[in-house]
Amino acid sequence: MTTPTQGLHSHVLATLGLAITAGEYPPGTVLRTDELAQRFDVSRTVVREVVRVLESMHLVESRRRVGVTVLPTPSWNVYDPQVIRWRLAGADRPRQLRSLTVLRSAVEPVAAGLAAVNATPEQCRELTEQALGMVATSRGRRLEEYLVHDIAFHRVVLNASGNEMFARLGDVVAEVLTGRTHHHVMFEDPDPAAVTLHVQVAEAVRERDAARAEELTRQIAVGALQELDVLAP
Amino acid sequence: MTTPTQGLHSHVLATLGLAITAGEYPPGTVLRTDELAQRFDVSRTVVREVVRVLESMHLVESRRRVGVTVLPTPSWNVYDPQVIRWRLAGADRPRQLRSLTVLRSAVEPVAAGLAAVNATPEQCRELTEQALGMVATSRGRRLEEYLVHDIAFHRVVLNASGNEMFARLGDVVAEVLTGRTHHHVMFEDPDPAAVTLHVQVAEAVRERDAARAEELTRQIAVGALQELDVLAP
């Protein structure tokens, strides 16, 4: 069952996008628009609009007299949040989680350093609040609540960096953290060391210590990568 | 005059996308499909497909009984290569170049470190070759040739990292480097220090010295940022 979307377009897009990113149609596979129209029981108009969107994501390529060809993975717009969501929902979720975590490990430390310089007082407050929330929910099987604070924390850091490219990764980080939490056996409480590091990052940002904020965030990232190595060998 | 594209769809998409990203339609502006159809002298079908694509880039939102609303900048899919190209071609190109350069400064050092671990012999060879090409073209007003090697160099590093998210930034880096070169007064030869650093990175990767590759690339990034500060105060 796919996500219950409203509107024919959304439905077809979700179904096709998911299928393609899941590798259900190997690269090179050709689809024909009216065949798809028949399969989904919608008009060719709808299919064409869907194909145009998939084309803009570089998942497929539409050529006259040939049809709609599925493109190889390296062409895909892997930064498109929609594509990320599809892939995280699909088969190679572990690989995807790893790629994204590596990306985080590169970006977040730099973002934290910038946040120490650019964060507004309000953002500093928010950051501290979320860190404290993490502490409060870090023990006693309260992983869901912890996750909310964790996501909020990282989102504030990325936004506070003042760089729009970083800010836009908030959703990606949210997906990664969610995926990680839900994928693990949900019994264990989060690593106490990580919790402490978050508190310290908030502190460093508040005190405008960019180097320290960056270094501490780097440690968080290292921890996340190691955790991934342990759980997905 | 916009880029000479083939096909009505491409043409309308390019024109509208460029106009929106250039801020020609402030957020909240409402467009109507048949008004657009009239303006571009195409059928509503074509306009609808364009709108769907713009919607997937989160540049606009289409609602019944309202029309097509231009969304605020923070919603935009700023990682979409198409959006990046439009924005680099438009008014806030300096701001955009800065954002992207900061992103590079975060990503490329980590990518270089990974490349030192994962690069194939072939990639090492290619890297050295491009670095030497940079050296060869670094003097005597040969900026265009230099640019080609520079782009190729960074692309190889990103690909060799083995991380698909990094690899996908190759196009972005290419745009940034191109934009930078063409935007500057094209008289001065590239910074000799930067050229040397590139050679050293190739060396470090070849010798599998991840830490050194990372650190050297970080220095390249710092240089790029400083250069930007000098030229766009």
Add this chain to the structure above:
DNA sequence: CGGGAATTAAAAGTACTACTTTTACGTCAC
């Protein structure tokens, strides 16, 4: 027998029209 030019047909691209569905907004009753 081979290669290149002409032909063909298959599929997407475009246009137009008619109809449906949603929903903002204004109206009217309470």
Add this chain to the structure above:
DNA sequence: GTGACGTAAAAGTAGTACTTTTAATTCCCG
């Protein structure tokens, strides 16, 4: 003033007819 109701405006959907591109086949000539 507030809430139910009706209306119309705009997007959504469908279907059809036609155009354009181009892969693939055919056919002619060397």
